Amino acid sequence: xxLLEQSPQFLSIQEGENLTVYCNSSSVFSSLQWxxxxxxxxxxxxxxxxxxxxxxxxxxxxxxxxxxxxxxxLHITAAQPGDTGLYLCAGAGYGGSQGNLIFGKGxxxxxxx
Amino acid sequence: xxxxxxxxxxxxxxxxxxxTLLCAQDMNHEYMYWYRQDPGMGLRLIHYSVGEGTTxxxxxxxxxxxxxxxxxxxxxxxxxxxxxxxxVYFCASSYSNLAxxxxxxFGQGTRLTVV
Numbered sequence: 350x351x352l353l354e355q356s357p358q359f360l361s362i363q364e365g366e367n368l369t370v371y372c373n374s375s376s377v378f379s380s381l382q383w384x385x386x387x388x389x390x391x392x393x394x395x396x397x398x399x400x401x402x403x404x405x406x407x408x409x410x411x412x413x414x415x416x417x418x419x420x421x422x423l424h425i426t427a428a429q430p431g432d433t434g435l436y437l438c439a440g441a442g443y444g445g446s447q448g449n450l451i452f453g454k455g456x457x458x459x460x461x462x
Numbered sequence: 463x464x465x466x467x468x469x470x471x472x473x474x475x476x477x478x479x480x481x482t483l484l485c486a487q488d489m490n491h492e493y494m495y496w497y498r499q500d501p502g503m504g505l506r507l508i509h510y511s512v513g514e515g516t517t518x519x520x521x522x523x524x525x526x527x528x529x530x531x532x533x534x535x536x537x538x539x540x541x542x543x544x545x546x547x548x549x550v551y552f553c554a555s556s557y558s559n560l561a562x563x564x565x566x567x568f569g570q571g572t573r574l575t576v577v
Binding site: 358382389390391392393394397437439449450452453454455 | 466495497502503504505506507510520552554565566567568569570571
């Protein structure tokens with residue numbers, strides 16, 4: 350069974366601070382996705398990383414896929430209240446996972462003004 | 463743009479009652495999924511479908527049944543609801559196999575409480 354461990358589970362910071370969320374596994378994934386979920390809504394895709402070592406930037410958000418394709422990180426620079434939400438990493442595996450997404454348990458981020 | 467629409471948005475059931483959750487997508491996607499989201503557990507796959515007329519079990523299928531009679535619709539049924547099925551249910555769809563790095567589009571969720 351492939352598992353994705355996310356840390357931290359909860360994060361409460363002040364506006365302007367930087368933060369990093371981690372997503373780790375002992376399994377190799379063909380790609381990793383990061384979703385953001387707001388209360389009462391479904392998850393929305395932020396980014397997909399495919400190549401080991403890949404770095405993608407989305408405004409103040411930087412996503413990195415580990416060289417071995419077992420882990421990923423999300424770094425937010427100068428967090429704003431609008432970044433508040435649940436951040437989920439999701440891995441797409443090979444073969445036996447039937448091509449479905451395996452989700453981490455999420456990081457609940459609260460950014461206070 | 464409707465995307466993925468789930469009906470109903472909220473429901474309270476008594477133990478033993480049955481109900482069907484409806485998911486409709488207007489993006490002509492082949493793949494559809496039902497997840498449940500519980501506090502501290504993340505999203506867990508219940509059942510999925512890789513095309514009209516096909517269904518398959520996911521990680522937590524017990525107590526649920528599904529049908530995909532039309533490409534745009536994916537139904538999730540609870541035959542005899544139990545309190546353990548209290549959860550938020552999300553339907554999702556994707557154009558192709560998710561191992562192909564494609565995006566999953568989610569509905570807004572159905573909050574189900576079984577008392």
